[in-house]
Amino acid sequence: MISVRQLRKTLGTKEVLRGVDLEITRGETCVIMGRSGCGKSVLLKHFIGLLKPTSGEVLVEGEDITPLPERKLGNLRKKLGMLFQSAALFDSMNVEENIAFPLRESGLKNPLEIRDRVAEALDMVDLAGEQNKMPEDLSGGMRKRVGLARTIVSRPACLLYDEPTTGLDPIASDSINHLIRRLQKRLAVTSVVVTHDMKTAFHTADRIAFLHEGRIYFHGLPADLRASRDESIVNFIEGHSGDSA
Numbered sequence: 703m704i705s706v707r708q709l710r711k712t713l714g715t716k717e718v719l720r721g722v723d724l725e726i727t728r729g730e731t732c733v734i735m736g737r738s739g740c741g742k743s744v745l746l747k748h749f750i751g752l753l754k755p756t757s758g759e760v761l762v763e764g765e766d767i768t769p770l771p772e773r774k775l776g777n778l779r780k781k782l783g784m785l786f787q788s789a790a791l792f793d794s795m796n797v798e799e800n801i802a803f804p805l806r807e808s809g810l811k812n813p814l815e816i817r818d819r820v821a822e823a824l825d826m827v828d829l830a831g832e833q834n835k836m837p838e839d840l841s842g843g844m845r846k847r848v849g850l851a852r853t854i855v856s857r858p859a860c861l862l863y864d865e866p867t868t869g870l871d872p873i874a875s876d877s878i879n880h881l882i883r884r885l886q887k888r889l890a891v892t893s894v895v896v897t898h899d900m901k902t903a904f905h906t907a908d909r910i911a912f913l914h915e916g917r918i919y920f921h922g923l924p925a926d927l928r929a930s931r932d933e934s935i936v937n938f939i940e941g942h943s944g945d946s947a
Contacts, residue, residue, distance in 0.1 A: 703728040703860055703892040704749055709758035711744055718744050720916030722758070728859075731886050731893040733903045736913035737938065742896040743787075743864050745913065749894065750782045750862060751775040762860075780808070783858035787865045789849030791837045797824070798833035801852045808856065823851040826888065827881060843874030847881070854885065860892040861885065867902050879905040900939060904928075912938070 704726040711719040718741040726732045734742050747753040748760050751767055759766050767778055791800050801820045810816060824830050827847040837845060846866060853861060863882065867875035879902050886893045895906055903910060903924070910927050912920040914934055920927060927935060 703763065704894070705759075705761040705764075706745075706748070707759040707761070709745070709748060709760065710756045711741070711748070711753065712756045713744070717756075718916060719755075719758075722913070722916070722918055724911055724918050724921065726892060726894060727909075728892050729890060730908040731882070731895060731906050733895045733897060733907035733910045734913060735897055735903050735910060735938075738898055740913050741916060742898070742913055746784075746862055746864055746894065746896045750779060750784055780856060781859045782862060783853035783856060783860070784862040785846070785850050785853050785864065785866060787868050789845040791845060791848060791852075793837050795837075796833065797829070797835050797837075797840075797848050800837070800848060801855050804852060804856050819855050820851075823855040826854060826885065827851045828877075841874070842870050843877060846870065846874075846878055850881070850885075854889065857889075858891065860894065863893065863895045863897075865897055865899075866895065867897065867899050875899070875902065876905075878902075882906045914938075 706722050706724040709719050709722040710717065722745060734745060736742050744753060748755055749762070751770065755768055760768050762778055762781065767775070792803070798820050801823055802816050805816050805819060820833065824832060827850050829844065829847050829851065840848065866878050866882065870878065882893060882895060883906055885891065895902065897903055907924050909922060910924055911918050912927065912935060920930065920935060930936065
């Protein structure tokens with residue numbers, strides 16, 4: 703689904719990505735994890751063309767998207783749906799209007815079809831019947847779910863999650879983790895989850911890519927990551943800074 707080849711990205715004077723190579727297979731859930739500020743979200747934004755690399759390639763279904771101008775990225779973004787950390791809801795729109803927004807932007811005009819598509823998306827995220835609520839009336843977990851409903855309503859082939867459990871309590875986080883797995887199976891989509899939360903990583907991942915010092919340091923099965931004795935991996939999993947007392 704997605705191939706990244708020798709991807710480099712410099713922001714200001716800092717080289718954030720230093721030659722990332724990564725293959726994400728169609729239908730799998732790939733978790734990209736690493737320390738805060740290591741470039742996970744920067745990498746994710748390259749997949750959908752929100753950032754251009756300093757050098758290297760990003761291929762989506764075999765097409766290199768890095769040279770594409772903004773006006774030609776529309777078709778790509780129909781294939782890839784992204785859930786941002788904040789859910790990025792429009793505060794002036796109710797739940798139904800927020801979810802319907804990408805449908806109307808794509809040219810869908812039939813009000814009955816829009817209503818049915820919105821209701822279907824809300825049902826998939828366990829928010830059936832909440833169409834008339836405003837974002838200000840939603841909990842953090844509900845806002846994430848509405849944002850996810852808006853992402854899946856266009857039926858993309860790949861879902862990108864940027865820190866999906868950030869700011870949520872443990873129960874809401876667990877609910878989102880289960881939802882990620884359930885949607886992958888129900889919709890047969892490819893999922894990419896950026897997180898530094900170990901529970902999210904091990905609950906949702908088919909494969910894990912560990913980003914460290916600007917490169918993919920490990921890419922493999924969750925069980926193999928758990929079994930690793932590599933110091934950098936062990937320190938991250940166990941939450942050790944590596945600094946002496």
